[in-house]
Amino acid sequence: MARFLHLSDTHLGYKQYMMDLREEDFYESFNEAIDLGLEENVDFFVHTGDLFDTWSPSNRAMNEFKKAMIKLYKKNKTMYLIMGDHDRPKRTDEIASRIFDFLGVKLLGTEGLQSIVINYGNEDILLSGISNMKGLRKNSLVEQYRKADVEAKSYRNSIIMSHQGVSPYLIAEACEVDSKDLPVNYKYLAFGHVHDSYLITDKYPVFSYAGSTDLNSTNEIKNFLRNGKSVNLVDIEKGKIDAQRIKLKTTRYQNTVSSDFANYLEDTLKIIEAPKSNEKEPLISVTIHGESDRDEVKSKIKALDHVIIRGPVFEKEVKSIEEKPNMSKLQDYFRAYFKDDTMAQLAENIFNSIKNEDSETSYRLIKEIMQVE
Ligand SMILES: [Mn+2]
Structure with missing residues (x-):
């Protein structure tokens, strides 16, 4: 059995309402998620994008991330990650998260679908990642999902990471793709972008927006009051998924x-x-x-x-x-x-x-x- 933690939209460095303490809050809830994964002894971490709040994060934000990744590195845990819309450099620049590759941070699918095969707990797992596709890149999204889906057929265990607006989880105007166009052969669809959390386990495959770890806007209050902020703890064994939401305790009310x-x-x-x-x-x-x-x-x-x-x-x-x-x-x-x-x-x-x-x-x-x- 392999176990991983799915987290998303951590927006490190975001200083909501220009308040210093809100910047601290984002670091704190991110660290809670990381510590939770370590306590649950996960084999690896899956982050589905918007790691930092901007593609050019502050030194402080990068240092906070570095400190957390050192904790992972010491326990020999890899963080697999894709870029969200906030992470893609606007100009020709290095991708911030890639600077931390030496600590076991593995960025996937920067220019389109990328798949690797990983092995944890005696399970071979196809792990596919496609970073946020918008603008011109958006046009090839569905085609790439289809391509990925063909590949996934040959694997018992499979996870795809994507950072997009999927209808009906967001108003149609803000969506790049409809849920009927999502891959069906993967066992777990790990999504980022929508900040409210969704974990759909009664349909096949299991679909989840892990949601943000802290509130980025007042739009998130309604869902926060109902469900809190959370990450997913996921077990994958012989093609079966067992996923549960774990509520974060440090997110400010x-x-x-x-x-x-x-x-x-x-x-x-x-x-x-x-x-x-x-x-x-x-x-x-x-x-x-x-x-x-x-x-x-x-x-x-x-x-x-x-x-x-x-x-x-x-x-x-x-x-x-x-x-x-x-x-x-x-x-x-x-x-x-x-x-x-x-x-x-x-x-x-x-x-x-x-x-x-x-x-x-x-x-x-x-x-x-x-x-x-
Ligand atoms: Mn986001």
Whole structure:
């Protein structure tokens, strides 16, 4: 029997909301995943992309990764990895994760499908990897899955690693491939890119988005509150897969409060007092709708202990759109420009979300609003 840990989307180096402690959080949940694999005595690790948050990670982020890989190296464990969309160099540059090849980090399929045969626990396993394919590369994706599928027929044990948006796990516009186009002859489909976790074991083959190890955006809160963040511990024996989700304990609790002046404090306190899986102060994004005494809100929120509050953001009541645009509001200009109400609304939402943010955060927020990872 061979055992491996499937993790994904660790985004090392990401400093969410420009907070130092959020950067630390990402290192911590990554290290928890690594330690978990070592404790479970896995034979190898499978990382399905977005290892670092950018293709040009900070020295700190690379050093954190190096420290973890030394732990693996000392126990003679290999990490097999593919590139996510965040990992592919934009210009001619070395791929960051490949610098660590001397510590047993094995990057697969940078230019297309690549397969190797590995042997652990007396099991021969076909391990195929295809790094994120987008832009022009995307066109050959399905063809490469088919090619891989032919190869997989000859192996009892097989795993394919891929980092793509698969419909229906993400809105159709953000997907490169439909689930019906996925390989069927592999035993375990190890996917990255979607940050919510999915582990489908009642169909054949077993399919999984391991999900991110920490929250990259508020879009992930809903799923996080239900399932937490996790990695998969997978046993493979004579063509059979036994996979289970293991919940991470160190991921910082996050939630949102969308309330009004009368109720925001009570709503926030309720969340602060809710049980958490760790001692970290919860991070709560607060939005207050309608009229409010802003100074009072700010001082009351400042007085709260054991919590990190993001905001508060004050939203004025949404006034009904006037019938005749009089070009007195921003919305009128957006509508005049796009000649489309939906687009105008979207433009205004984006504008309101990013007007007080730095460019990096703005870029993040736009991606969040557009629901692209
Ligand atoms: Mn990602």
